[in-house]
Amino acid sequence: MNAPTSLMWFRDDLRVADNPALSAAMAAGPAVALFILDEQSPGIRPLGGAARWWLHHGLNELRDSLAGLGVPLLLYRGAATNILPGLLATGSFTALHFNRRYGGPERAVDTAAKALAAAAGIEVHSHAGTLLHEPWTVATQGGTNFKVFTPFFNALQALPLRRALPRPAAQHAPAISLPAEELAAWDLLPVHPDWSHGLAATWVPGEAAARDRLGTVLEDIAGHYAQTRDRPDTDGTARLSAALRWGHLSPVEVWEALGFTLARHPDRAAGARAMMRQVAWRDFCWNLLYHHPELATANLRAEFDAFDWARPGAGVPNDEAEDHFAAWCAGSTGFGLVDAGMRQLWETGWMHNRVRMVTASFLVKNLGIHWRSGEEWFWDTLVDADAASNPANWQWVAGCGADASPFFRIFNPQLQAKKFDPRGAYVARFAPLSPGEPIVELGPSRAGALAALARMKESGGTGVEG
């Protein structure tokens, strides 16, 4: 008879430090780790190509660092509710631990998993490890969820934050041997063609590199972040989005470190404070998804259902929209900043925050293409896209989201380039060839967007149905 052994189910928390579920599992005795590549459960969104590349490397590192702690990692593919019963029936485990998820389909899976474990006589512990605060704990005085960021941020800061946990101490590995799958067999890495060279030249996925970067951010970036975060031609942003997406760092660890920096280094306080605001935006987006599981497909503001966006590839043929969308994806719109951003995305799996706004505004407003088309492209090409932030921010740009940018706020890509890439270094880096003929004229396309907004308001009346 083996010692009571816990099963730790990793999902979006590929780290060993400040991982509440892992720490709890290991505190109880021997532990085995589990990761399930679940693309079968209903409603679960299959990972994009760039995300699959990142996951491969992230799991590789996690397996090694867990091995150092005496925790073997088991890999399986399939619907979690199909995989778990067999594992739980081996009699090897007395407890199941995981950090909670907040998307609709993921919550349904986790609820089912709890029931399966209970039926197998195994205790289940879900932990808070992925956000600063659980979505249901940040509420207005009326008990509703916030729809505007600033009051959300104020309420969040007033809540007591848990302390980050240390990396668990190594222990003896459990004497359990179960058949599992090989990571290499999952084919997460691209071949024929292998388009991942730019990603590999830009990123080192995993917890160790993420913590290194956090150190650099605290030492070198925080001092100028408040001034440089809008400058794509500099290393002016934290570049921690993918680390947070995959849970190589917990937001609590990042927040705590920024808090220390803020308190100890007055010259970095403004930058640290601005970064904390950004980390809170991530919580805000997950809060929105928790309360609106259809965030990726349904306009948060229903009056935008009447907006006549073009939707390439979704039924109604529209040659111009197809061509425009293809040019946007390929970075050949003829606008330098837009093209540089789209090529940075394709090449590196990441795009500077300000350029994301410019490219998104251009797609939705100047090209009149539905935010969902852009959201899907970003989902497939970004290494940091998650199910909350990606759709929430696309809706924000499109004007149909929470706390949304007014629709008439239409970025001028030429003016934005002048302001934020004044020497053209960013455009030169990613779109060095002189841009071809612009695919639209800025003035008329801007006017067209405002006219479409007016038509929407006319057709929808007050926006209140019935």
Next chain:
DNA sequence: TTTTGAGTTGTTCGA
């Protein structure tokens, strides 16, 4: 219940 103040990231136009 009513009122009040405020709301991540912009652009254009005219004085």
Next chain:
DNA sequence: GTCGAACAACTCAAA
């Protein structure tokens, strides 16, 4: 070159 107003009125959160 710089500045304020307009864009278009609306929703949200708290008093």
